[in-house]
Amino acid sequence: MNTPHPSAPAVRAEGLVKTFGEHRAVDGVDLEVHRGEVFGVLGPNGAGKTTMLSMLATLIPIDGGDAQVFGHDVRREPHLVRQLLGVTGQFASVDENLTATENLWLFARLQGLGRAEARSRGAHLLEQFDLTEAASKPISAFSGGMRRRLDLAASLITRPPLIFLDEPTTGLDPRTRGQMWTTIRELVLEGSTVLLTTQYLDEADQLADRIAVIDHGLKVAEGTADELKSSVGRSTLQLQLADAADLPAAAELAEQLLGEAPVLSPESRRVNIPLQRTDQSIDVLVALRDRGVSIESVTVQKPSLDEVFLALTGHDTGGPDSTDDPGDATGTDASPSDQPTQMEVSR
Known part of the structure; x- marks a missing residue:
């Protein structure tokens, strides 16, 4: 060869x-x-x-x-x-x-x-x-x-x-x-x-x-x-709160930190927070902990290749x-x- x-x-x-x-x-x-x-x-x-x-x-x-x-x-x-x-x-x-x-x-x-x-x-x-x-x-x-x-x-x-x-x-x-x-x-x-x-x-x-x-x-x-x-979109921090009553406070805090209002899903107690950088998720989580907001689950969702191709x-x-x-x-x-x-x- x-x-x-x-x-x-x-x-x-x-x-x-x-x-x-x-x-x-x-x-x-x-x-x-x-x-x-x-x-x-x-x-x-x-x-x-x-x-x-x-x-x-x-x-x-x-x-x-x-x-x-x-x-x-x-x-x-x-x-x-x-x-x-x-x-x-x-x-x-x-x-x-x-x-x-x-x-x-x-x-x-x-x-x-x-x-x-x-x-x-x-x-x-x-x-x-x-x-x-x-x-x-x-x-x-x-x-x-x-x-x-x-x-x-x-x-x-x-x-x-x-x-x-x-x-x-x-x-x-x-x-x-x-x-x-x-x-x-x-x-x-x-x-x-x-x-x-x-x-x-x-x-x-x-x-x-x-x-x-x-x-x-x-x-x-x-x-x-x-x-x-x-290249085609930002990551999203997806939170599910233990108590739906904490949704307004979590949304207000996220907006203060990142300058953009998150999307709320009250029926599932979810907060979807757009991120400019993935490491911003840490700032949000620390601030929510300090505020006493209890979180059941945390996910950072990147755009999929499907979204890229589309x-x-x-x-x-x-x-x-x-x-x-x-x-x-x-x-x-x-x-x-x-x-x-x-x-x-x-x-």
Whole structure:
């Protein structure tokens, strides 16, 4: 396998553009993915996430801008780039007519491993992804979660330092999603870098060290989950008082301290106090204690990623079960053969 440049980021893209006819599926996106992180690309159906990933993976041509993977130019050195990454697309790329063992052996041989090494590597991956008991079963007998795990295992045959995961948990039940999240975290702990596209807001929140929000081919925001949340709204201190009779005094005190009237919910004895800074909650709590106001529960509520996405794009992500085929948005985007699959990268 080719060696990454020691000082280069895992991925760097500047002004990345992809057009299909008059439609700009990716419109000047800048991206930098640091080594050893999970970088999340969050966006609705048709936003351009898969198209962007396909360009970075050398599966479709770049129409504008530049991109490097570990310092290697994606357009000029595609053969080197392919040696440095593994890709798991939205749809399983395994052969339905083969067993799990046969699929992994096939992928290993296609990537140049000898027969003995291919068998050994396949057996190790089946054990790592908890598929040993199903090793001899045809893929047609696999559940959706088992297929996704096998697809991810196939992308790791050569232990690439960079892994592209395109909607890795779409259609999975909550338990299997949790297993995939654990696997992704383990890959990073073992030294991999992960570029993850998703429509699941909670998935980006749980897994990603940093997040880029993509909409209509444009990057509309980037940052950590906390940074994105802070950019669109303030935190709220939510108090439930022991005695509803203390609500007026609590509201008056909060307004004196922070200069803004809180929202009261007398029926539930709640006070919702907007905060300019999270640490202001301490001042309010100390003042209420000194006033003798008894509090049953305290919560500091940050804006959610749902609120972030709605504020940035004016709509939600379009539902977790939809796919990111850019053709859904315009009817003119990439054909199914343009979508990233492990088999295409292996070639």
